[in-house]
Amino acid sequence: MSQMLDFNEAAAKALEAMYLTPDVVAQSARVLDLLAPRPGEKIIDIGVGPGLLAEDLARLVGDTGRVTGLDMAEPMVKMARTRLAALPQADCVVGEATALDFPDGAFDAAVSTQVYEYVADMPKALRELHRILKPGGRVLILDTDWRSVVWHSSDEARMARVLDCWDGHLADPHLPAKLGALFARAGFQVRRVEVVPMLAPQWQPVSYAAGIMRTIHGYARANGAAKGLGAEEIQAWYDDQLRLAERGEFFFSVNRYAFLATR
Ligand SMILES: C[S@@+](CC[C@H](N)C(=O)[O-])C[C@H]1O[C@@H](n2cnc3c(N)ncnc32)[C@H](O)[C@@H]1O
Incomplete structure (x- = not known):
């Protein structure tokens, strides 16, 4: 049984x-380059x-x-609205990716x-996306494939069990x-597909790797039991990472993939 993030x-x-860390800021710059928004x-x-x-897009x-920013989660929409408050050309709505409440070609x-890695019905979501874009309209989708993770551990089998549990936070981790x-x-x-790596060849406390490690720790504590992962095992996994970091032996890498397509 999978359990999505709340x-x-x-x-x-x-x-x-996590999105303010240098790794994700660099990703956003690449996404903007590929999408090439015009005034x-x-x-x-x-x-x-x-x-x-959305803030960068609004300026561009x-x-x-x-x-228009759309999200199914009200706390996210609230945060985005606050961030975009000074930009009258931007607005945010609560909505569902598989049922977009906009006219054709908007x-x-x-x-x-x-x-989209959180979306169970991808054919429906892409049909909706196709409908709301103008002919020739561009779309940039970026998602992670968690099979691409390379993460050093003192206990590979335990790492595999923790990552298997983490896969459950998505509708499709691949x-x-x-x-x-x-x-x-x-x-x-x-039109184009690119790899966008999240690479941490050493420990950095302010990094995507450190952020995702804490997120996985929290997720596994809340949802590990259903996968046979006990609290002690999850803590041992986390402590091992901190020890490796102290010894200069931390290594983390996972790939995101950016797809640029046109309607
Ligand atoms: C990992 S966050 C990414 C946020 C943002 N796109 C970014 O990269 O900074 C995933 C976001 O997708 C939203 N989300 C997930 N499934 C959704 C769906 N079916 N429809 C609309 N929003 C969804 C979540 O509420 C959450 O804000």
Whole structure:
């Protein structure tokens, strides 16, 4: 049984902190390069989260453009609205990626980072995305494939059990491998695919790796029992990582995949 993350207020704050780390800031810069937003465009950010990318998008489309952030979680929409308050060309709505409440052809472009991996019905979500884009409209989707993780541990079997539990936080922890075919079936043309690595060859307390380690620790404590993971084993996994960090032996890497497609 999988158990999705609860995007409540505490999770919104933790996500925001992780998204302000240099690794994720670099990812956002690449996403913006690939999407290439232009002044005057109407862009939707699906699963807007804390609104960091939407803020950059709003500045790039300028006051003749429009950025709409959509998220199913009210705490996320609240945080994004606060961040975007000084930008009248941006707004945020509560909504569901598989049932977009916008007219056909409403947007020039769409972006969605780390969201569709949470969506169970991808054909429906992509049909909706296709419908709300103008003909020729661009979409940039970025998601993680957790099979790509390389994470040093003193106990590989325990690490595998913890990561197996963590896979349960997503509808599909291996979405990128299927995304090209899903796009094609929904009528999109894939223009470019890139790997965006989250790489920590050594321990940095302010990094994506440190943030995700804490998030996995919390998730496994709450949901590990269903996977046969006891509290002691989870703590031993976490303590091992801190010891490796102290000894200069920490290593973490996972790949995200960015797909640029057109309607
Ligand atoms: C990991 S966060 C990513 C946030 C943001 N896109 C970013 O990269 O900073 C995932 C976000 O997707 C939202 N989300 C997940 N499933 C969704 C769905 N089916 N419809 C709308 N939003 C969804 C969550 O509420 C959460 O804010």
